[in-house]
Amino acid sequence: MLLRHTPTEIKERKALTVNPAKTCQPIGAMYASLGIHGCLPHSHGSQGCYAYHRSALTRHFKEPVAAATSAFTEGASVFGGQANLLQSIDNIFTVYNPDVIAVHTTCLSETIGDDIPQIVAKARADGKAPAGKYIIHANTPSYVGSHVTGYSNMVKAMVDYFSTSTGAKTKAVNLIPGFVEPSDMAEIQRIAEVMGVPYIMFPDTSKVLNGPLTGKYKMFPDGGTTIEDLHMTGDSKGTIALGRTCTMAAARALDSKCKVPCEILDLPIGLQGTDEFVDKLRLMAGVNVPDVLNLERGQLVDCISDWHQYLYGKRVGVVGDPDQVLALTRFLVSLDMKPVHIVSGSPAGKKYVKALEEVVADIGEEVNIKVPGDMLLFHQWIKNDPVDLIIGNTYCKYIAKDEDIPFVRHGFPIYDRMGHSYFSTMGYRGAMRLMEQILGVLMDRQDRDATDITMELVM
Amino acid sequence: MAEAAKDLSTEKVTLDNLDPEEVKARIMAKYPPKVARKRSKQFVINKVGEDGKTPVINANVRTVPGLMGQRGCCYAGCKGVVLGPTRDIINITHGPIGCGFYSWLTRRNQTDPESTPDGHNFMTYCFSTDMQDEEIIFGGEKKLKQAIQEAYDNFKPKAIAVFSTCPVGLIGDDVHSVCREMKEKLGINVFGFSCEGYKGVSQSAGHHIANNGIFKHVVGLDDTIKEGKYRINLLGEYNIGGDAFEIERIFDKCGITQVATYSGNSSIDAFANSHTADLNCIMCHRSINYVAEMMETKFGVPWIKVNFIGAHATAKSLRKIAQYFGEQELIDKVEEVIAEELPEVEAACAEVRPRTEGKRAMLFVGGSRAHHYQELFGELGMKTLSAGYEFGHRDDYEGRKVLPDIKVDADSRNIEELTIEKDPERFNPRISEERKAELEKAGFAFNDYDGMMPEMPDGAMVIDDLSQWETDQLIKIFKPDLFCAGIKEKYTVQKHGIPLKQLHSYDYGGPYAGFKGAINFYHEIDRMVNSRVWEYMKAPWDKNPELAATYACD
Structure with a gap:
């Protein structure tokens, strides 16, 4: 047994987190920064932070993750990290020459109270930041929220630093994706494109964290939202933000800064989630939904009807980030599946829990929900009340193997499978892919458990 | 004689037909002057003099903010x-x-x-x-x-x-x-x-703190003498991909008993009991020498440096252990095991070697692996052009002979040095002074590690705490056949079209230690340097870019 010590008896824990379903803010900020074209994320803390974040992101994406660090020593921790950050800025512009440095803080620099704008102002005054180069920052203390909070804070920083309003509105719609895969960002853009909607997506990690192998390493890959586009977000006619915990802060900031009205939606996972997105985008942009999307929608509905018997009534455990968990749960319920154990590792507020409760209100079973919770509790629930399927990140495979339960990887991190960064689980086509994955593991299980007599050729 | 020495010192060294000093100057030129001065001392062209003396390399010094290196905390x-x-x-x-x-x-x-x-x-x-x-x-x-x-x-x-x-x-x-x-x-x-x-300048400070903690709180809590005639501890072996299992298999075969491993496949009970072993064998000198030193002072357990990366290094290390115990029975058994294991290894090597011979590698990892793995590449007929540690100290590069010359700076001074004294009851010198002297006279080295540089050729570039910029330049200038580093560097290097072997995680393969491990490694390196994938980067239309057009009348 991999998790041989997990007690079946659930005792309340107040101080000890075991097997977290979240990590800390800075990695989310680093990920978001990678979605700006020509940007080098910078971790203002000790070098372990950036080493861990780069490692985790690299393991997940199997791609280069360039980022720098202030490399605090004990001295810097006592006297402040100004000298380190100044030196870092100088070195980065001299050696690597990005267009933007996106500084995020850490628990270390937050605890000592380093003032990033003041340090950046000094760097400018000292001539260490060349004209035309940008240094933006987000405060991302690791002891508040989680990686999704860090993502949210850095996306909001993009608005704070770049969005400007010239007074002349464009036809573009801002699309702010949550902490999702590059493939998801690409799929959301594709939907806007087939609808003929001009858009600015920020951040945009597609073609950054799923880039090609050409024999030429580019520290700053072709993808990412350009500075020019970021400036122009203030002139867009509206914003659609996808996934509340990750994008609401930026969307609201853009509204109050540049009067760009926003719609804040769930992630477009599954039929209803995608319907809402397409509908809002259609109305905001004033376009009709093209045949191609109607075809995709129809295909998804067709698939649901074709395969419903294998999904109906199946009990599911879902663990992950709040936006994903909510959207996935809604999708599962729409397939007549029963999400019975639900954990979000990140805190997401009372409204969020209420929304989740509403989604599962009619499934006809008691549902365990814990926000924030951890994977030990999730495992304990499963031990006490088994499920037919687990959906979560790679760490769930230890639970899935011990309890012999079919498992679909979704969310962050996925360290052990190919696909997530190339094939989206969003939009109608993404929903079909997700169904394919779910059906694959459920039906593999049926085949595995079938006897010589009950084996089915056609399913 | 003096003239000959002079000639030797002015002799121009080359590396892969390039002038390494010129290459270094080119790479340093990009840095701001202060950074260039600092990095120059950590970027050394090797030259091995008499008695294995090498140039001084600056190591275990602060990371330069903003340069992007490999280190953790x-x-x-x-x-x-x-x-x-x-x-x-x-x-x-x-x-x-x-x-x-x-x-x-x-x-x-x-x-x-x-x-x-x-x-x-x-x-x-x-x-x-x-x-x-x-x-x-x-x-x-x-x-x-x-x-x-x-x-x-x-x-x-x-x-x-x-x-x-x-x-x-x-x-x-x-x-x-x-x-x-x-x-x-x-x-x-x-x-x-x-x-x-934030303590220290790299992971290395953490190793030291961990060593101190285990020694203070765990070692010596259990005095039970484990059964076995030749009882050793294996130190600085972390059982990545099952390395420690392979080494244990070989020890078992030789009749050598492992009391504890620090810390692959380890149990706290074994740590508590580890002071009862009769010899400490150190694999990764950087991360664990402290415990060995302290155990010797307090309990009288001597330590030696071993290396089980590479089949011949494994054989050499086994012989060294046998020589220490000095029992003919063990010496014979070790020879028997080596004779039994080596043919399969050599056959595998001979099969692979025609495809790896002459290929050029670079290794930047850890505090010992960048040294140890040169052994395996040597067995494959591959050359190491450049190597360096992420968190090594000068002694890991130049050998422990430089220990007295190492200046303790503020960052290291903050790491506690335990004051250890002889345990009044339990101190027990495992070998007599006479026997020790006799062994040393026969060339046996106690408490010694020669470091990486004396074993590298003149002209090789030894680079401490390699930066992203330097990585890129080395690759562009030398186009090595293989680069060894960790997960953060993996895809950066591979985007250049050059395979990267992770020597922290082994790319989820292994074991690579011992005899069976060597065979695994040969096959893995063969796969990597001869993979077809590196040929696919150009599409056919990029190779033959003649214009395609249709006639207007079509």
Whole structure:
């Protein structure tokens, strides 16, 4: 047994987190920064932070993750990290020459109270930041929220630093994706494109964290939202933000800064989630939904009807980030599946829990929900009340193997499978892919458990 | 004689038909002057003089902010590297959630819980106090205490260790007093480490702190003498991909008993008992020499440097162990095992070698692997153009002979040096002074490590704490056939069209130690340097870019 010590008896824990379903803010900020074209994320803390974040992101994406660090020593921790950050800025512009440095803080620099704008102002005054180069920052203390909070804070920083309003509105719609895969960002853009909607997506990690192998390493890959586009977000006619915990802060900031009205939606996972997105985008942009999307929608509905018997009534455990968990749960319920154990590792507020409760209100079973919770509790629930399927990140495979339960990887991190960064689980086509994955593991299980007599050729 | 020496010193060295000094100057030219001065001292062209003397390299010095290197932090060295692979303790990370999360199962230390009677294994779990802003403001000791209690209530472990992350040191939580209190209360061993990430200049500080902690709180708690005639500890072997299992297989075959491994496949019970071994064998000198030194001073256990990476290095290390014990029975048995194991290894090598001969490698990893793996590349007929450590010290490069010359700077001075004295009852010199002298006269080296540089050719570039810029330049200038580093560098290098072998995680393969490991490595390197994938980067239309057009009348 991999998790041989997990007690079946659930005792309340107040101080000890075991097997977290979240990590800390800075990695989310680093990920978001990678979605700006020509940007080098910078971790203002000790070098372990950036080493861990780069490692985790690299393991997940199997791609280069360039980022720098202030490399605090004990001295810097006592006297402040100004000298380190100044030196870092100088070195980065001299050696690597990005267009933007996106500084995020850490628990270390937050605890000592380093003032990033003041340090950046000094760097400018000292001539260490060349004209035309940008240094933006987000405060991302690791002891508040989680990686999704860090993502949210850095996306909001993009608005704070770049969005400007010239007074002349464009036809573009801002699309702010949550902490999702590059493939998801690409799929959301594709939907806007087939609808003929001009858009600015920020951040945009597609073609950054799923880039090609050409024999030429580019520290700053072709993808990412350009500075020019970021400036122009203030002139867009509206914003659609996808996934509340990750994008609401930026969307609201853009509204109050540049009067760009926003719609804040769930992630477009599954039929209803995608319907809402397409509908809002259609109305905001004033376009009709093209045949191609109607075809995709129809295909998804067709698939649901074709395969419903294998999904109906199946009990599911879902663990992950709040936006994903909510959207996935809604999708599962729409397939007549029963999400019975639900954990979000990140805190997401009372409204969020209420929304989740509403989604599962009619499934006809008691549902365990814990926000924030951890994977030990999730495992304990499963031990006490088994499920037919687990959906979560790679760490769930230890639970899935011990309890012999079919498992679909979704969310962050996925360290052990190919696909997530190339094939989206969003939009109608993404929903079909997700169904394919779910059906694959459920039906593999049926085949595995079938006897010589009950084996089915056609399913 | 003097003239000959002069000639030698002016002789122009080349590296891969290039002038390494010129290459170095080119790479340094990009840096701001102050940075260039600093990096130049960490970027050395090798030249081995008489008695293995090499140029001085600056190492274990502060990372230059903004350059992007490979290093991690003190916490990573302490919790991640040294204590992480010990399966039967609950390791609680005291701090915000990230540090515990990132060090959760990511280092591939295999372990076999069935090899200890209680079967405890907490390595698949991540325990954290998940510190919140309220603890940053009001202190985290109360939460830590409660977390230790909850760990005990839920899991009943025999020991709990606590690892401090950056903010813990800053807000002044006294983890050690909390641990003492909880040890008393729970009646199990509870101990803490002040391994805040900002300490020292790399993981290395964390190794030292971990060594100190284990020595202070665990080593010597159990005096039971384990059965076995030739009883050793293997130090600095972390069982990545099952390396320690392969080494153990060989030891078993030779009749050598392992009392403890630090710390691959390890158990805290074995640490407690490890001072009863008769010899400490060190693999990774950097991460673990401290425990060996302290064990020798306190208990009289001598230590030697060994290397089980490479089939011939393995044979050499086994012979060294046998020579130490000096029993003909063991010497014969070791020879018998080597004779039995080597043919298969040599056959595998001979099969692969025509495809690897002459290929050029670069290795930048760890504090010993960049040295040890040169052995295996040598067996494959491959050349090491350049190598360096992530967190090594001068002695790992130049050998322990330079120890007296190393200046202790402020960052190292902050790491506690334990004062160890002879244990009045338990100190027991394992070999007599006469026997030791006799062995040394025969060329046997105790407490010694020659380092990486004396074994590298003149002209090779030895680079400490390699930066991203330097990596890119080395690749562009030399186009090596293989680059060895870690996960952060992996895809950066591969985007250049050059394979990167991870020598931390082995790219999820292995084992590479010992005899069977060598065979695995030969096949893996053959796969990597001869993969077809590197031919696919250009599409046919890029290779033959003649214009395609249609006639207007079509």
